Amino acid sequence: MSQFWSPAIQSLVPYTPGEQPKVDGLIKLNTNENPYPPAPAVEAVLREFDTERLRLYPDPDCHALKQALADEAGLSRDQVFVGNGSDEVLALTFMALLRHEQPLLLPETTYSFYNVYIDLFNIDARHIPLTDDYRIDLDAYSSENGGIIFANPNAPTGVGLTLEQISDLLIRNTHSVVVVDEAYVDFGAESASQLVDRYPNLLVTQTFSKSRSLAGMRVGYAYGHPKLIEALERVKNSFNSYPLDMLAQQTAIAALQDRGYFQHCVQQVMDTREWTCEQLTSLGFEVLPSQTNFVFTSHSEVAAAELMQYLRDNRILVRHFTKPGIDNHLRITIGTPDEMTRLIECLKQHPSL
Amino acid sequence: MSQFWSPAIQSLVPYTPGEQPKVDGLIKLNTNENPYPPAPAVEAVLREFDTERLRLYPDPDCHALKQALADEAGLSRDQVFVGNGSDEVLALTFMALLRHEQPLLLPETTYSFYNVYIDLFNIDARHIPLTDDYRIDLDAYSSENGGIIFANPNAPTGVGLTLEQISDLLIRNTHSVVVVDEAYVDFGAESASQLVDRYPNLLVTQTFSKSRSLAGMRVGYAYGHPKLIEALERVKNSFNSYPLDMLAQQTAIAALQDRGYFQHCVQQVMDTREWTCEQLTSLGFEVLPSQTNFVFTSHSEVAAAELMQYLRDNRILVRHFTKPGIDNHLRITIGTPDEMTRLIECLKQHPSL
Numbered sequence: 237m238s239q240f241w242s243p244a245i246q247s248l249v250p251y252t253p254g255e256q257p258k259v260d261g262l263i264k265l266n267t268n269e270n271p272y273p274p275a276p277a278v279e280a281v282l283r284e285f286d287t288e289r290l291r292l293y294p295d296p297d298c299h300a301l302k303q304a305l306a307d308e309a310g311l312s313r314d315q316v317f318v319g320n321g322s323d324e325v326l327a328l329t330f331m332a333l334l335r336h337e338q339p340l341l342l343p344e345t346t347y348s349f350y351n352v353y354i355d356l357f358n359i360d361a362r363h364i365p366l367t368d369d370y371r372i373d374l375d376a377y378s379s380e381n382g383g384i385i386f387a388n389p390n391a392p393t394g395v396g397l398t399l400e401q402i403s404d405l406l407i408r409n410t411h412s413v414v415v416v417d418e419a420y421v422d423f424g425a426e427s428a429s430q431l432v433d434r435y436p437n438l439l440v441t442q443t444f445s446k447s448r449s450l451a452g453m454r455v456g457y458a459y460g461h462p463k464l465i466e467a468l469e470r471v472k473n474s475f476n477s478y479p480l481d482m483l484a485q486q487t488a489i490a491a492l493q494d495r496g497y498f499q500h501c502v503q504q505v506m507d508t509r510e511w512t513c514e515q516l517t518s519l520g521f522e523v524l525p526s527q528t529n530f531v532f533t534s535h536s537e538v539a540a541a542e543l544m545q546y547l548r549d550n551r552i553l554v555r556h557f558t559k560p561g562i563d564n565h566l567r568i569t570i571g572t573p574d575e576m577t578r579l580i581e582c583l584k585q586h587p588s589l
Numbered sequence: 590m591s592q593f594w595s596p597a598i599q600s601l602v603p604y605t606p607g608e609q610p611k612v613d614g615l616i617k618l619n620t621n622e623n624p625y626p627p628a629p630a631v632e633a634v635l636r637e638f639d640t641e642r643l644r645l646y647p648d649p650d651c652h653a654l655k656q657a658l659a660d661e662a663g664l665s666r667d668q669v670f671v672g673n674g675s676d677e678v679l680a681l682t683f684m685a686l687l688r689h690e691q692p693l694l695l696p697e698t699t700y701s702f703y704n705v706y707i708d709l710f711n712i713d714a715r716h717i718p719l720t721d722d723y724r725i726d727l728d729a730y731s732s733e734n735g736g737i738i739f740a741n742p743n744a745p746t747g748v749g750l751t752l753e754q755i756s757d758l759l760i761r762n763t764h765s766v767v768v769v770d771e772a773y774v775d776f777g778a779e780s781a782s783q784l785v786d787r788y789p790n791l792l793v794t795q796t797f798s799k800s801r802s803l804a805g806m807r808v809g810y811a812y813g814h815p816k817l818i819e820a821l822e823r824v825k826n827s828f829n830s831y832p833l834d835m836l837a838q839q840t841a842i843a844a845l846q847d848r849g850y851f852q853h854c855v856q857q858v859m860d861t862r863e864w865t866c867e868q869l870t871s872l873g874f875e876v877l878p879s880q881t882n883f884v885f886t887s888h889s890e891v892a893a894a895e896l897m898q899y900l901r902d903n904r905i906l907v908r909h910f911t912k913p914g915i916d917n918h919l920r921i922t923i924g925t926p927d928e929m930t931r932l933i934e935c936l937k938q939h940p941s942l
Contacts, residue, residue: 238816238817238819239764240686240765240789240790240817240820241686241820242684242686242688242689242820243688243689244684245684245827248823248824249827250822250823250825250827251826251827251830253646253649253830253831254646256645256646256647256648258648264645267646269644269645270644271644272644273640273641273643273644274640274641274643274644278643279640282636282638282640282836283635283636285635287626287627287632287635288626288627289805290626290627290631290803290804290805290806290840291622291623291624291625291626291627291802291803291804291805292609292617292622292804292805293606293607293609293620293622293798293804293805294609294807295609295611296606296609320673320829320831320832321829321831321832323828323829323830323831324829324832327828327829331595331597333594333595334595335595335597336596352827355827356824356827356828411592412593413593436593437593445646449643449644450643450644451644451645451646451647452642452643452644452645452646452647452834452835452836453643453834453836454647454832454833454834463591463593463594464591464593466591467593467594467595467598469603470598470601470603471598471601471709472603473603473604474598474601474602474603474604474705474706474708474709475676476673476674476676476677476680477604477606477676478606478673478674478807479674479677479807480807481805481806481807481834481836481837482805482806483635483805483834483836484834484836487643
């Protein structure tokens with residue numbers, strides 16, 4: 237701490253992203269990255285880009301990228317917002333749409349960055365427990381509120397809601413914004429983007445970091461009513477006019493346009509996930525039903541913290557959260573079939589499994 | 590406006606960046622971009638980058654880029670912060686270091702984004718007029734304050750302060766942070782980064798957008814005491830963990846390391862600036878002494894707004910601010926010798942010049 241710090245930041249507890257180790261040869265199943273490279277067209281962007289143009293500012297409105305995203309979702313460009321990863325989109329969403337007098341409602345267990353934003357922007361919040369089987373209990377989101385946010389499928393559980401459940405919540409909650417964070421939606425869940433035309437209080441966020449294999453380029457986006465998008469634009473243009481550099485915009489467009497490659501990679505991850513779930517189950521793990529590129533799992537005989545350390549000692553990184561209620565679970569990213577085979581083989585060597 | 594907007598944002602007036610027109614063939618002297626391409630090593634980064642790595646998150650701490658910047662300034666890595674352009678660095682600085690009970694002091698005429706941050710973060714501020722010859726009057730920055738910020742050289746005037754003047758302010762103001770925004774410092778001014786070791790309340794911000802010809806890649810940075818940097822890291826990691834994508838980090842390092850190219854481009858811009866100043870003066874313009882890659886100029890017989898429109902009609906874009914006190918000035922970016930020759934030739938054709 238220091239006399240120079242703004243008082244409001246002295247008690248901040250920043251988000252802790254998953255480790256990005258600098259040593260090679262690790263099997264990295266800890267940050268939900270896609271095991272497959274981005275679409276071939278992304279490489280072509282880098283090889284062919286006219287470097288001289290980098291002396292100029294990028295398009296602050298990301299016109300072409302927004303149009304591509306609008307086309308993808310069957311929406312119009314004024315229903316699209318883009319930002320520097322979905323984390324920046326979420327940060328701007330908290331500022332623009334979720335700072336109200338009534339408390340924000342959110343799951344007790346969900347993407348932990350939400351609570352950092354709640355502190356950063358001094359938002360009153362009410363946390364609603366998951367059900368005993370780790371599902372978001374939307375029926376419990378019935379009190380007066382200044383907004384609702386959750387991930388669907390939820391993190392770190394991987395469990396999804398149906399569009400009917402989300403529609404029902406939107407109908408019961410017309411007076412505030414409902415934010416559905418769909419970072420993982422492409423791995424088997426249904427996107428609420430198709431509800432955007434029907435509900436003016438719905439904001440859907442997505443990212444290129446997972447299903448599009450572009451975590452390294454930091455591109456996230458949101459779909460919503462033009463009035464919600466306008467609020468995000470106002471805050472974005474009051475914070476940083478150009479958060480997406482030229483190459484981020486261009487590589488994202490390239491990744492979006494190769495639909496065949498996208499579908500192939502996503503299907504491969506889902507197939508590997510099913511194999512991994514079967515293997516883990518046969519080793520005595522309980523595995524929550526996942527619609528994401530990770531599984532959330534626990535073992536009744538070996539503690540998660542011990543398993544994490546055991547895997548780490550064997551050069552396999554997985555994520556363990558110390559938060560009460562989920563501290564006996566591991567979140568394991570789905571890698572390549574070879575990586576998951578090595579994970580399972582390693583677990584089989586564990587003396588208690 | 591909408592019931593869904595956070596009340597705090599309803600009155601926001603976002604920053605207006607200079608126009609980025611999509612038509613070709615314009616002479617673009619309106620956003621202070623460098624007329625020369627980035628260093629050749631930047632192109633090599635794009636051509637040789639292992640695209641497969643883009644599936645992974647970038648280094649959230651930008652370790653290598655910070656080290657390169659530390660080496661450049663003769664400082665240590667914990668005295669360096671990096672962000673998505675200096676605008677993001679400034680936004681985080683306002684959050685982390687400039688929200689105090691006492692008012693922030695800043696020039697009445699300076700980079701206009703500061704006032705947007707003041708509104709966004711609800712900061713009490715006191716604006717101090719420039720002297721009659723458009724200089725920042727540091728003697729007037731003597732009242733109790735929660736921070737001081739100005740650009741040096743100042744924008745849009747282009748006029749610089751000496752390091753002695755800044756040191757004197759720091760000595761008189763040990764109780765709050767002094768932010769020196771050096772976006773344009775490389776075009777002939779002296780950087781206060783060499784004062785960082787001496788004054789724990791000094792933060793110096795710089796950017797790759799101007800002198801390094803990398804506006805398209807969005808990389809800014811700050812030098813300061815480790816305690817100030819820690820405050821920025823806390824807020825950054827509470828907002829967006831990875832604002833710099835892999836290519837932004839790599840291209841910035843490449844641009845930084847080619848010192849010869851950098852010095853050549855900067856010298857060329859300064860030489861062209863001197864020629865342009867002479868030409869403008871001989872056409873009856875008053876030109877403020879510039880230490881930047883732009884000139885701030887007015888003509889006693891032809892209004893700035895009219896000149897801007899006249900140049901625009903001739904496909905030359907320059908920047909005109911409608912703010913009282915500077916609304917009869919134009920800010921003209923220094924382009925290539927050929928572009929500036931065409932500007933001067935065009936002005937010579939104006940019936941009143």
